[in-house]
Amino acid sequence: MRARELASEFPTVGLETDALVAARLLADQNLPGLIVVDEHGLPDTILPGTQVLRFALPRYVQDDPKLAAVVDEVTADAFCQALAGTPVRDLLPTKARELPVADGGDTVLEIAALMARARSPVVAVVEHRRLLGAVTLDALLDRILPR
């Protein structure tokens, strides 16, 4: 089995997409992560859901998670409102991460190794400079676990 057979359609967002719209996409479609594409439709960034959440956190909590404890409940409940009006571009990590992108010809073992190393439950599949779709951890396990 090769990545191109496992890839299925996966929603993408652009660098200028409103971050709140992106977070809602994650929640409403129960996605394990977000694929951010550049102007050519190719993956610019792929963020596991937990890292999307990270960028919604106030800067002081990102720097020191213990500070989350000093925020009162009402303020805490509203922390995601900061996302509205902010483009996805502004939330991306400044340090480059390894992009979890597989080639269409990669085997399931290569996809699994990539997911594990990048700790990303979603891997984009690109072949001939075209985004074919994505493989999620769930889809991978469904296909490879012995019955």
Added chain:
Amino acid sequence: MRARELASEFPTVGLETDALVAARLLADQNLPGLIVVDEHGLPDTILPGTQVLRFALPRYVQDDPKLAAVVDEVTADAFCQALAGTPVRDLLPTKARELPVADGGDTVLEIAALMARARSPVVAVVEHRRLLGAVTLDALLDRILPR
């Protein structure tokens, strides 16, 4: 909103559970991770799905992911068969990770900070030495995103 209000029932596995049964639970119930409980029913380990996958990989691929490329397709397709007959205990990381466990009184901001730091889309909620359930990233976003 506090962790105890957000926690919902979440399947657990024991240290002696067969690793293949655990991986199937992950796949069949579309869980974002696994909660491994000790003999008292309290969280011993909480593994994001990508890390469960990691422990299914052959040791040489865990050590050097590039080696995944030299394995032929038929062997690659079958890599999960190594899980059968192995207890979950044998797959756990030897290095202790921070356990993504929240207290029942934690706010959504504390849960979000914990998920982001531990890169775990599932956080167990414990109160008075009892496992109340878990909060998933998806459930958290569903509750806190402004409409």
